[in-house]
Amino acid sequence: MDIALAMRVFARVVETKSFTRAAETLDMPRARVTVIVQGLEAHLRTRLLQRTTRSLNLTPDGAAYYERSVRVLADIDDIESSFLGKERAPRGKLRVDMPGAFGRLIVMPALGGFHERYPDIDLMLGLGDKPLELVQEGIDCVVRIGTLQDSTLVARRVGVYQGVTVASPAYLRKAGTPRTLDELANHRAVNYYWGRAGRIMPLMFEKDGEVVEMRMQGSVAVNDAEAYLLSALNGLGIVQGSRFMALPYLESGALVEILPQWKPPTLPISVVYPHNRHLSATVRAFVDWIADLIRHHPLMSSTPEADARCRPTSIDAQDADAIDVAGDEAEPIA
Structure with a gap:
């Protein structure tokens, strides 16, 4: 039997x-996945999985x-990448998730x-802010904004997020500035x-070197960044959104x-992916590409001033190019 294929299938089932x-x-x-795992157990002459109608557990x-x-x-994967990297472009399916806006x-x-640079990569792009189980949902990597929790995934910081506090002229005429x-x-x-x-999510401001959280009253709450900004444009109140989204309206x-004078904290933009996929040529190609894309964006590229103000990538690490973090459950930032 193809042991390498059987290992991959078994690992993905787990x-x-x-x-x-x-x-x-x-x-x-x-059916083929089932046959491969059963064949692997027969080949090894041992049961690897304990199956019931409601659960699947490792022996x-x-x-x-x-x-x-x-x-x-x-x-x-490492061996293949080292020998084929110069001769074969990255190829295959790549599933990525990132904030919608x-x-x-x-x-x-x-x-x-x-696509011009990597024509053989079949990219599946999901847009959303909800926390995801990367491995269980078959997602290769995610882009997240904000400080991440600590765990066994890998995060690479690729840029910085700048926020801004805004309101519409109509709201300010009525309520004052x-x-x-x-x-x-x-x-x-x-x-x-x-x-x-x-x-x-509270509004957050940097004041005297510390972050001040302000919880304000409001009659409208949304969970989408674009609807959030649209609410401000319609005069419904004050919002704290991303500067790159608000800039045309400003x-x-x-x-x-x-x-x-009291700006929202600068936050890290990170690409997060599982340990066992960190050598994938397709994941590496996407991470390098998006890092380069952000590097050339004036409102998200790292600068000494932005880096000095930026919160840590994870709660247990101040800064690193690649660190362990727990999942992709960063708080979504509008």
């Missing part, structure tokens, strides 16, 4: 905790085999250049919420920056 999801992410019929032998298989597969406004307009943070108590915000619990006068 990681997705499902024969069906493994088949979907591998683009194989479910002790299965756990040991999975751990060693992941290392072997990484070595195989970032994807539509920054990435989508540049995708033609990515706040001159201090304390005056925000007399104003209304459009709130941004995320997660299954609908957690409301230049036209449709929005006005308020409290510019």
